Amino acid sequence: MAEQTPENDTPAAPVAPTTPDKGRPVLVVDDVHLKYKTFGGKRRTGSSRLPGWARGFSQGVGAVDVVHAVKGVSFVAHHGESIGLIGHNGSGKSTLLRAVAGAMPVTSGAIYTDGVASLLGVSGALIKNLSGERNIILGCLALGLKPNEVAAHYEEVVEFADIGDFVRLPMEAYSSGMGARLRFAISTAASPDILMIDEALATGDASFKARSQRRIDEIRERAGTVLLVSHSMGTIKETCDRVLWLDSGVLRADGKPDEVIEAYMETQRAKVEASKK
Numbered sequence: 629m630a631e632q633t634p635e636n637d638t639p640a641a642p643v644a645p646t647t648p649d650k651g652r653p654v655l656v657v658d659d660v661h662l663k664y665k666t667f668g669g670k671r672r673t674g675s676s677r678l679p680g681w682a683r684g685f686s687q688g689v690g691a692v693d694v695v696h697a698v699k700g701v702s703f704v705a706h707h708g709e710s711i712g713l714i715g716h717n718g719s720g721k722s723t724l725l726r727a728v729a730g731a732m733p734v735t736s737g738a739i740y741t742d743g744v745a746s747l748l749g750v751s752g753a754l755i756k757n758l759s760g761e762r763n764i765i766l767g768c769l770a771l772g773l774k775p776n777e778v779a780a781h782y783e784e785v786v787e788f789a790d791i792g793d794f795v796r797l798p799m800e801a802y803s804s805g806m807g808a809r810l811r812f813a814i815s816t817a818a819s820p821d822i823l824m825i826d827e828a829l830a831t832g833d834a835s836f837k838a839r840s841q842r843r844i845d846e847i848r849e850r851a852g853t854v855l856l857v858s859h860s861m862g863t864i865k866e867t868c869d870r871v872l873w874l875d876s877g878v879l880r881a882d883g884k885p886d887e888v889i890e891a892y893m894e895t896q897r898a899k900v901e902a903s904k905k
């Protein structure tokens with residue numbers, strides 16, 4: 629197991645793949661840094677430094693804050709691997725998946741993929757004032773399906789989303805559950821080469837959750853490589869043959885599930901003990 633420390637923002641050393649015999653490399657994440665810029669925080673510099681005409685305007689704008697969510701992460705994933713991504717809240721797991729899916733630009737470093745990488749989720753960007761029909765077509769095209777493949781999958785998506793005639797109405801008329809079901813149905817229409825699953829998928833009522841879990845399992849079987857984010861160590865152990873541990877944005881460990889999970893749990897236990905004192 630390769631282990632690094634999260635003490636600072638310096639780029640972590642590249643991590644050697646743990647399973648070089650697995651298959652061809654399909655995903656290379658090379659010293660990737662990801663930052664968010666947020667607006668509206670407290671201004672750190674006094675507005676008196678601004679010219680008179682700009683002072684009133686600046687009050688409503690606020691300061692720009694930067695969140696450095698992923699710090700120098702490197703790893704190589706191979707065809708056939710099922711990789712778990714663990715770490716406490718805010719450690720950068722979802723951010724890293726978004727970047728691999730191409731939904732967020734890297735601040736520095738590079739991500740190379742061989743094939744289609746897609747993030748299964750319920751938060752995909754659909755257009756509220758377009759009908760479900762239109763969104764299915766647009767969403768499937770965005771996932772890389774060809775027009776004839778979109779036509780072949782259309783009925784299946786509508787049926788899985790279980791939204792009936794609402795498919796002809798604009799999405800703004802949907803309940804939040806209906807919208808989430810449609811987004812999920814669209815995002816599972818393709819069988820990507822690299823499948824990323826964020827556990828935040830669990831949505832809707834119990835029967836939809838069970839159906840969506842079955843769907844995830846099917847897609848997982850078809851996909852070449854899987855990246856799974858989960859807080860459930862049981863799910864990770866069951867599903868993954870390799871685990872990456874992100875700690876405050878830094879790749880703290882990359883190795884066999886039992887070893888990495890044990891090291892992670894140990895720090896969690898230490899934190900709980902420390903909070904009791």
Ligand SMILES: Nc1ncnc2c1ncn2[C@@H]1O[C@H](COP(=O)(O)OP(=O)(O)OP(=O)(O)O)[C@@H](O)[C@H]1O
Nearest residue numbers: 664666695697715716717718719720721722723724
């Ligand atoms: N849109 C955003 N704008 C600004 N900061 C963000 C945004 N999304 C996430 N962050 C910040 O980036 C950091 C990493 O967040 P991220 O959601 O990737 O963590 P995570 O490990 O997936 O957390 P969780 O386990 O709670 O889902 C956190 O500090 C979070 O507050």
